[in-house]
Amino acid sequence: MHSSTHAKTPLFGALCVIAGLITQEQLNACLLLQTHAYPHLSLGNVLIRCGYVSKADIVRILRHQSELMQELRQSAEPVSLPKSDMLALILWPYEDAPLRAELTLAGVAVSFAPTLEIFIAAQGNLQPEVLLIDPEMVDEFNPFPRNSQVPLIMVPSAARGEPDQPLPTWLSTSLGLAINRARSSRATQHTHAIEQQLTFELQMVAGMCMRISTAPTPSEAIHQLMVLIRDRFSVEAGTLFRYERSADCLIFDIAFGTHQELLEHTAMPSDQGIAGWVIQHGESVIIPDVQRDARFNPLYDQHTGFQTRSIICVPLWAGGKPWGVIQLINKLGEDFTAIDLMVLRGIASIGYLGKALEQYDAGLHAVS
Numbered sequence: 001m002h003s004s005t006h007a008k009t010p011l012f013g014a015l016c017v018i019a020g021l022i023t024q025e026q027l028n029a030c031l032l033l034q035t036h037a038y039p040h041l042s043l044g045n046v047l048i049r050c051g052y053v054s055k056a057d058i059v060r061i062l063r064h065q066s067e068l069m070q071e072l073r074q075s076a077e078p079v080s081l082p083k084s085d086m087l088a089l090i091l092w093p094y095e096d097a098p099l100r101a102e103l104t105l106a107g108v109a110v111s112f113a114p115t116l117e118i119f120i121a122a123q124g125n126l127q128p129e130v131l132l133i134d135p136e137m138v139d140e141f142n143p144f145p146r147n148s149q150v151p152l153i154m155v156p157s158a159a160r161g162e163p164d165q166p167l168p169t170w171l172s173t174s175l176g177l178a179i180n181r182a183r184s185s186r187a188t189q190h191t192h193a194i195e196q197q198l199t200f201e202l203q204m205v206a207g208m209c210m211r212i213s214t215a216p217t218p219s220e221a222i223h224q225l226m227v228l229i230r231d232r233f234s235v236e237a238g239t240l241f242r243y244e245r246s247a248d249c250l251i252f253d254i255a256f257g258t259h260q261e262l263l264e265h266t267a268m269p270s271d272q273g274i275a276g277w278v279i280q281h282g283e284s285v286i287i288p289d290v291q292r293d294a295r296f297n298p299l300y301d302q303h304t305g306f307q308t309r310s311i312i313c314v315p316l317w318a319g320g321k322p323w324g325v326i327q328l329i330n331k332l333g334e335d336f337t338a339i340d341l342m343v344l345r346g347i348a349s350i351g352y353l354g355k356a357l358e359q360y361d362a363g364l365h366a367v368s
Contacts, residue, residue, distance in 0.1 A: 010031075011065060012043055012044065012065055013027045013030075013031065013043055014027075015061050015065055016047065016053065016057075016061055019057075019061060019064070021053050021057055021061070022047065022052045022053065026050075026052055029050075030043065030046045030047055030050055031043070033046055033050070044058040044061075044062075059094065062094070062097070063094070063095070065097060066095055066096075066097040066100075084104070084107055084109040085107050085108075085183075086107070086108050086109070086128075086130065086179070086182055086183070086186070087108065087109045087110075087111060087126055087127070087128045087129055088103050088108050088109070088110050088111070088128060088129070088130040088131070088132060089111050089113060089119065089122055089123060089126060089130070089131055089132075090113065090131075090132040090133075091113050091119040091131075091132070091133040091134055091138070092112050092113070092114070092134055092137075092157055093134065093157055094112075094114070094157075095112045096112070096157075096160070098165065098166055099132075099167060102167050102172060102175060103179075106175070106176065106179050108130065108179060111126055111128070115137075116137055116138055119133075128150065129150060129151075129182040129186065130150065130151050130153070130175075130178050130179060130182050131151065131152045131153070132152075132153045132155060132175075133152065133153070134155065134156055134157045135154050135155075135156060136156050136157070136158070151177075151178035151179075151181050151182050153174055153175065153178055155171060155174075194339075197339060198339070201339065201342075201343050204343070205346050205347060211224055211228065222240065222253075222254065223254060225240075225347070226238065226240055226254045226256060229326065229328070229344070229347065230256050232343070233312075233331060233340065233344075234331065234332045234333070235257070235328045235329055235330055235331050235332065236257050236258070236332065237255070237257025237259075237260070237328075237329040237330065238255070238256050238257060238326070238328045238329065239252055239253075239254070239255045239256075239263065239275070239325075239326075239327045239329075240253050240254040240255075240316075240324060240325075240326055241253060241275050241279070241324045241326075241327065242323070242324045243270065243279055243322055243323055243324045243325070247267070248269070248270050249267040249268060249269055249270055250267065250268050250269075250270050250275055250276060250279060250325065251265060251266070251267050252264050252265060252266050252267075252268075253265070253324070257306075257329070258306055259304035259305070262303070262304055263300070263304070268297075272297050273295065273296065273297035273300075274287060274290070274295050274296060274297075274311050274327065275313055275325045275327050276295075276297075277295045278313045278314070278315050278325050278327075279315060279322050279324070279325050282315050282317075282322060283315070284312075284313065284314040284315065284341055284344075284345055285311070285313050286310075286336045286337075286338075286340075286341055287310060287311045287312075287313075288310050288335050288336070289309065289310065290308050290309065290310065290311055296308070296311075308329050308330065309329075309330050310329070310336055311327060311328070311329055311336075312327070312328045312336040312340055312341060312344060313325060313326070313327040313328075314326050314341070314345050314348045315348065316348050317348070317349070326344060326347075326348060
């Protein structure tokens with residue numbers, strides 16, 4: 001029989017030939033036999049039925065096939081597979097390539113556990129969001145503690161089908177439902193966490209309002225504001241810029257952090273830096289990496305030796321006109337978030353603060 005009989009040779013069959021288990025002619029004969037006599041059997045079972053290979057040979061070739069596919073995936077050019085956003089932990093007697101492929105296409109990373117002990121230990125370390133178990137590998141149903149929110153699929157590995165064949169439709173459907181449930185549960189938890197954080201932030205802003213409104217003087221109210229902001233946001237440095245209209249410049253009115261004594265009461269043109277852009281446009285900004293932003297002015301870092309990495313900046317309004325800018329630098333331990341911006345904008349829009357700013361500004365000009 002000629003090798004041209006089958007234009008497409010399956011990878012599994014090719015590996016059997018390369019391993020010396022069968023010849024190309026024997027492979028062609030088995031493929032023909034599979035097509036006409038045993039279409040319901042996998043190629044591996046046909047080879048066993050013909051006496052060419054043993055079950056141990058099949059397991060060895062399947063493992064080799066899985067390793068080869070993994071190497072090819074790692075060395076191939078990036079493709080448009082969905083980014084993994086969750087993890088499935090699978091208690092399975094062997095690493096199943098079709099099962100991994102199905103989950104990977106659904107955006108799920110996979111970790112196989114060959115024993116119950118490894119599976120139980122991995123739950124705590126990996127915190128998977130989908131569990132798939134071969135019940136034949138446990139002594140009783142669900143004999144270990146787990147999060148009830150994590151979808152659990154019980155699938156005997158023998159009922160899955162042949163290891164070298166695509167997943168049965170029923171299993172693909174079950175996996176899809178479990179993954180959708182896990183994603184929905186996570187979205188609900190995320191929404192609840194955001195609601196709790198927003199409630200906390202609103203309570204914090206309300207407390208700020210009370211403390212600012214009870215300050216004895218406008219100057220004390222402004223200083224109290226910056227102290228509260230410093231404590232709330234945990235940043236390396238911060239500045240309240242006052243906009244001086246007559247000179248069209250921004251004054252470092254109140255600064256905290258390192259080198260603050262070098263900056264307080266100094267001035268810069270209102271068309272320079274992030275703060276200048278904010279006062280000119282009346283818009284708030286979050287900049288996670290100032291080195292990539294053309295608006296950033298490195299002059300003050302060069303002057304003080306301080307290194308600015310990230311900035312959040314909001315305009316201050318009083319009497320319907322821009323009064324100044326609050327700028328915070330380098331949040332400790334993490335990046336500035338959209339909630340940080342929302343809270344800082346909320347603080348900047350406090351009605352009493354606007355009145356205090358006007359009175360404070362009027363007092364400064366009266367003294368000068």
